[in-house]
Amino acid sequence: MASPGFLDRGFLLERDETASELMDDPGGDVEALERTYARFRLVNAVVSNQRAVYRRWVRPCLSRTRTRRVLDIGTGGADLPRALLRWAHADGLRLEVTAIDPDPRALDWALRQPAEPGLVLRRVSSSELAAAGERFDVVTSNHVLHHLEGRAFGALLADSERLAGDGGVAVHGDIERTRLGYAAFALGTLPFERNLLAGSYIRADGLTSIRRSHTAAELAAALPPGWRVRRGFPSRLEVIWGDADA
Known part of the structure; x- marks a missing residue:
């Protein structure tokens, strides 16, 4: 279907730690990368369930009188922060989102987009x-965990604990590696490969991301004390720390 090995019984049983995403190549096609950032808003609205992130983790801490702060790590094109700010504004709640990314290409593209109050x-x-x-x-990230290995993974969690502090919450969302999720993404994006997603890395990198991602059991085994894994929809995993409901 989307891979010659998809029908193999062992497909996706283990993480493909050697696979690399095209958008992570520092010498990659800048135009394709920027098309990818531009399409993230549409694709992540479906595969990342951003509205659920807002309802469950962000909105409960917001206030009409005091500005609350959210940190989005590895923000890419900053589509999640912009969505959070729009929803908070519509609800009459005060929010500031700090969006960070070590890749200058991501920040350069995001800074050229229309200003968003609070971003x-x-x-x-x-x-x-x-x-x-x-x-x-709230400290959050989307589709960052599967990029990290070993020390970098542990460092992100340790940083998140310090940044959230007493009373804060850290929630890192990622894809769950499943055959069903892989098939759904492969089939769901296929009709748009030559139009909406043309010239971007969305489809190729999305499939690679699933191969690199974890199962719930794998993440749970890698987490330090105080962290837990929660399943979300569709084919989502959330790694959580802090005073949030289990």
Whole structure:
């Protein structure tokens, strides 16, 4: 279907840690990368269930009188922060979202988009913010965990604990590696490969992302004390720390 090995019984039983996404290549096609950022808003609205992230993790901490702070790590084109800010504004709630990414190409593209009140874009790492004593009510990321291995994975979680502090919540969302999820993404994006997604990395990198992603059991085994895994829809995993309902 989308891969010659898809029908093999062992397909996706193990993470493909050697697979690399096209958009991670620093020498890649800049136009294709920017088309990818532009399409993230549409694709992530479906595959990342952003509205659920807002309802479950962000909206409960918001106020009409006090501005709350959210940190989005590895923001890419900043489509999630923009969505969170729009929904908070529609609900009459005060929110500021700091969106960070170490890739200058991502921040360059995001900074060229129309301004969004409450959006702060910074090229800085989570460790630098933690070292500076920054604190946020919610620390989040989307589709970042499957890019990380070993020390980088542990460092992100440690930074998140420091950045959320007492009373804060950290929620890192990612894809769950399943054959059903792979098939659904492969079939769902196929009709748009030559039109809406043409000239972008969305389809190819999406399939690679699923191959690189974890199962719930794999993530649970890798988490330090205080963290837990929650399943979401569709084929989503959330790694959670803090004073949120289990």
